[in-house]
Amino acid sequence: MRLSFLQPLYAEPGPFTSVYLDTSRDIEDPERAIALRWRRLRDELARQGADRASITAAERVVGADAELPGMHGQAIFTADGALVLDGELPAPPAHDSARYGMLPDAMPLVVQHLPEIPYLAVVVHYGGLPTAGTEGTVTVAAEGGTWPVSSVAPGERRRRRVPVAQWHDAAARLGHELDARARHEGADAVVVGGDKWACSVLVRRLPERLRTRVVRVGGPTPTDTGRALLEAQLEDVFRGCMAEHDRALVEIFVARRARDGATAEGLAAAVAALQRGQVTALLFNPHTGSRRLLWVGPRPTQVALTEAELTSFGVRAPREEPADEALVRALVATAAELVVVPESALRLRDGVGALLRYTDAGTP
Known part of the structure; x- marks a missing residue:
């Protein structure tokens, strides 16, 4: 695992405030709950001797991830009255915590990045057989990411709509595009979900190198949740794995x-x-x-x-x-x-x- 994302932390001499806070939005009145959690942590930092300016700098960004749905958390680091790093956590911390010390408490943030597996997620939806005056379509959504952080920081999502009658030919062209993207992003796996027939057509037309990395998944495949594509299935695919x-x-x-x-x-x-x-x-x-x-x-x-x-x-x-x-x-x-x-x-x-x-x- 490369740790370059932590470099801003160590550009400062310290001391540091390190805050890990559950900022999930899956409960009633989440803003009130987050405020109460932060109040306890703020008091704890004060007891540890943290300076008021650094505590205030952390308070300014607490809950700033309001647009992010579902369960998640924040890792906030400040020093000398300034924000040093604000990291999204793909899961709430096991316990809200606050530490004031000469070194930042970075290991819990590192652990939340593990196992840091690069992947490509592909969802294929089939719009049904053509009816009178209407042509059915196959819709493809593809998104790269690094699991599990991609749950709260997904990569670029690309979409393609293809008439059903053209799907076999289009799937071959799309397969080469997906192969190029997987190579560029260094994907360990290509996770494919959606309609069985349309997915099968696509997988059969993928280049052989990419086809060997395909993992087919079932279950619901929504594409408009505000979270990572195939988020629920990625947990099952990658749990317990190493990159x-x-x-x-x-x-x-x-x-x-x-x-x-x-x-x-x-x-x-x-x-x-x-x-x-x-x-x-x-x-x-x-x-x-x-x-x-x-x-x-x-x-x-x-x-x-x-x-x-x-x-x-x-x-x-x-x-x-x-x-x-x-x-x-x-x-x-x-x-x-x-x-x-x-x-x-x-x-x-x-x-x-x-x-x-x-x-x-x-x-x-």
Whole structure:
């Protein structure tokens, strides 16, 4: 998973307010409910010592996603009285939360982006047989996205209407267009729903490379919900999956580790590699770092297991911070990726491993 979307967070020195808030609109009087939730979080930030200007900056954007229907949430980050990042969450946070600290609490936002699977969704509706004086039509809607974030931030949607009599020929041309779009967007899968006959015609005429990536789905296929195309079906298709890109990184890690290649495993080794900017991708078993603390300095790569280690590097007044926050900051600063991999797929020592850009004699 690439973390470049977090770069605005680390362009500021902090301290930060980090707010995760349920802003769903699927209840009666949602604005009142959101205001009550925010009031509790605002009071919590004040108790933690957050400055009034930063709290006010967050308050200005609370609930600003009113046009978005259904269940969702907001992740809001402010610093020094200014909004730094306002991110939509495809699902409400498990618990509303507010934190004031020197580092932003970014890991919950990262988790909501997982598994970050690129896809192309296609819905084909058949208008029925031609009747006297009326020609039936096939309507096609196609939309790219990255699941699950596309639920609240869908990609460009394109539509095409074709007379039924021309559908067989038009499906072949459309298949090549869809193939080009899937290639451009790096789609792992093409999820197709709608009328069975019309879908079958289209799928049979897709180029072979794309046809092997097709997943047919059933159920309702509305195209005007204000949410992602085939949103309900995407959950069933992608739940428990990893993106192909991330799976490839895991396979590279396993292969390199087997021959003592450019990898590091265990928290100490991974932190040492981050200090040197050696990490291409950090592999992370979920739920392994939530209670850990690391020592950090003002620079992102100033991260260590002990205070003495940072002091020996000349860092003045190092401080302890949650490991998740320290690791994400270092990854963003060094343009490294994060791969969250279930223990069932790969169990890592201390829940942490790393693919390295290079090795040297100082690498543990």
